[in-house]
Amino acid sequence: MKLTDAKRDYFRKLSKEEGYRSRSAYKLAQLDKSYHILKAKSNVVDIGCAPGGWLQIARRATSRGKVIGVDILNVAPIEGVTILKGDIEDTHTINLLIQTLNGKADTLLSDVSPTVSGIWNVDHAKQISLSEKSLTIATKVLVRGGNAILKVFEGELLKEFRKETEKHFSRVLLTKPLASRQQSSELYMVCLGFEYNR
Numbered sequence: 001m002k003l004t005d006a007k008r009d010y011f012r013k014l015s016k017e018e019g020y021r022s023r024s025a026y027k028l029a030q031l032d033k034s035y036h037i038l039k040a041k042s043n044v045v046d047i048g049c050a051p052g053g054w055l056q057i058a059r060r061a062t063s064r065g066k067v068i069g070v071d072i073l074n075v076a077p078i079e080g081v082t083i084l085k086g087d088i089e090d091t092h093t094i095n096l097l098i099q100t101l102n103g104k105a106d107t108l109l110s111d112v113s114p115t116v117s118g119i120w121n122v123d124h125a126k127q128i129s130l131s132e133k134s135l136t137i138a139t140k141v142l143v144r145g146g147n148a149i150l151k152v153f154e155g156e157l158l159k160e161f162r163k164e165t166e167k168h169f170s171r172v173l174l175t176k177p178l179a180s181r182q183q184s185s186e187l188y189m190v191c192l193g194f195e196y197n198r
């Protein structure tokens, strides 16, 4: 067995044992351990939240804030979490999210990913386009000084997207948590200190 397969199996087994719905949960747990973006009172919005691993981590870390998830797929209920079903490319979904939040969010999470076709540049373009939607939502819902984590697929459009993101946050870092498969092209953009326009 290759080391990377062993790592994937390790996190899969751990998520079953610890009651997380996805291996992805450990990606957010590791990112939060490094960047401390989930606080007890944080209001959190999670874009592309199914099956709900990140929501579980967010709910445990932010005992007193609102946690709202959005996905095009159904997500089984999680206590203390509001789940909205909808497509983030549809303005109706964004309006529903803003209405449900009824205030500002401290943290926006986005692990959004298209169904991958295997054609690398097509998947990259589609994923970055979804991440752009998440960034637009972040600019609508985040409080000044708020933070975001945005999944991105590596590729030629990433540099431009990062520049766009840097217009709205005081610091933007690219990182890959240990729980993310080494051979996958996903990275996470950690965006700190939201400002409307820099």
Ligand SMILES: C[S@@+](CC[C@H](N)C(=O)[O-])C[C@H]1O[C@@H](n2cnc3c(N)ncnc32)[C@H](O)[C@@H]1O
Pocket (backbone or CB within 6 Å): 021, 022, 024, 025, 047, 048, 049, 050, 051, 052, 053, 054, 055, 070, 071, 072, 073, 086, 087, 088, 089, 111, 112, 113, 114, 115, 130
């Ligand atoms: C990698 S999964 C997220 C895993 C999640 N973070 C977890 O821990 O369980 C990516 C999600 O993005 C969702 N997604 C893709 N396109 C979307 C869209 N246009 N609107 C809303 N969600 C979308 C998919 O349905 C999928 O559930």
